[in-house]
Amino acid sequence: MGNGSNSFKNEGNFASPPCMAAEVDPGYFDPLTVDPEQERDVARWRTAERKRLREARRTLSSSQRKATGEALMAGLKKLFAGHSAGAGDGVAAFYWPIKDEPDLRPLMTEMHASGRRIALPLVETRAAPLVFRLWTPETRMERGHWNIPVPPRDAPEVMPDVVLAPLMGWDSEGYRLGYGGGYFDRTLAALSPRPFSIGVGLAAAQLPTIYPQPHDIPMDVILTERGTEVGG
Ligand SMILES: Nc1nc2c(c(=O)[nH]1)N(C=O)[C@@H](CNc1ccc(C(=O)N[C@@H](CCC(=O)O)C(=O)O)cc1)CN2
Numbered sequence: 001m002g003n004g005s006n007s008f009k010n011e012g013n014f015a016s017p018p019c020m021a022a023e024v025d026p027g028y029f030d031p032l033t034v035d036p037e038q039e040r041d042v043a044r045w046r047t048a049e050r051k052r053l054r055e056a057r058r059t060l061s062s063s064q065r066k067a068t069g070e071a072l073m074a075g076l077k078k079l080f081a082g083h084s085a086g087a088g089d090g091v092a093a094f095y096w097p098i099k100d101e102p103d104l105r106p107l108m109t110e111m112h113a114s115g116r117r118i119a120l121p122l123v124e125t126r127a128a129p130l131v132f133r134l135w136t137p138e139t140r141m142e143r144g145h146w147n148i149p150v151p152p153r154d155a156p157e158v159m160p161d162v163v164l165a166p167l168m169g170w171d172s173e174g175y176r177l178g179y180g181g182g183y184f185d186r187t188l189a190a191l192s193p194r195p196f197s198i199g200v201g202l203a204a205a206q207l208p209t210i211y212p213q214p215h216d217i218p219m220d221v222i223l224t225e226r227g228t229e230v231g232g
């Protein structure tokens, strides 16, 4: 603290000045303010919900899956058309579907053909923000962390303007439940400017709340096969 500043002087009975880090950097959260017992309960509940939602998604028929993917792609086109983040030759980050996630690859190909740059996320360092690399229909995909297909290391690294985040679960506040790696939260906390984030998943994956924790960052939009559920 600089000399002459007395704004954080200890007053009352506190042993230390109040933590102002969150005011300086909204991505910062103070682990000491999180109740470890409550954090453990939430983590356990999330693990059980992920399992339940994963099972529900697995039981969809192939025609339901196809219809869902098509409805989501139509919804995305509408969103991109109405938002500045969807204009020009900016970078849109998609995902390569795993574990019965909606398949949006036809839209990746279509947008690439119309001049849009398309990227995919990679876990290059564990427990760190994701890296995004350009994808084209010619890209020879490799197996990355968790066996997820990813562009090779020589594909250019880019900063996305829009990020699509597949979701296992979502709530009406725009919070997203993923696979439990915390990767999208870390990525959104690290990127400046923060990209426009669109959570993509099934309407049936709605939860009353995900019990948001200090590290959880809400999506700007939640899109399901029914249309835009949150934001937009
Ligand atoms: N198709 C697709 N690609 C994607 C994502 C996604 O959700 N879908 N991701 C979205 O973020 C990132 C990868 N997400 C991951 C999330 C969790 C774990 C993982 O190792 N999970 C552990 C449990 C969590 C832990 O304790 O670290 C595990 O299941 O063993 C790996 C990758 C980037 N690519």
Ligand SMILES: Nc1ncnc2c1ncn2[C@@H]1O[C@H](COP(=O)(O)OP(=O)(O)OP(=O)(O)O)[C@@H](O)[C@H]1O
Binding pocket: 046, 176, 177, 178, 179, 180, 181, 182, 183, 184, 185, 186, 189, 215, 216
């Ligand atoms: N910004 C962050 N900094 C440090 N740790 C973080 C951050 N964001 C999330 N984490 C850690 O990641 C763990 C998993 O988070 P969470 O349950 O929100 O994952 P998720 O959103 O379902 O996963 P993913 O985005 O990978 O699909 C949490 O225990 C949390 O401590």
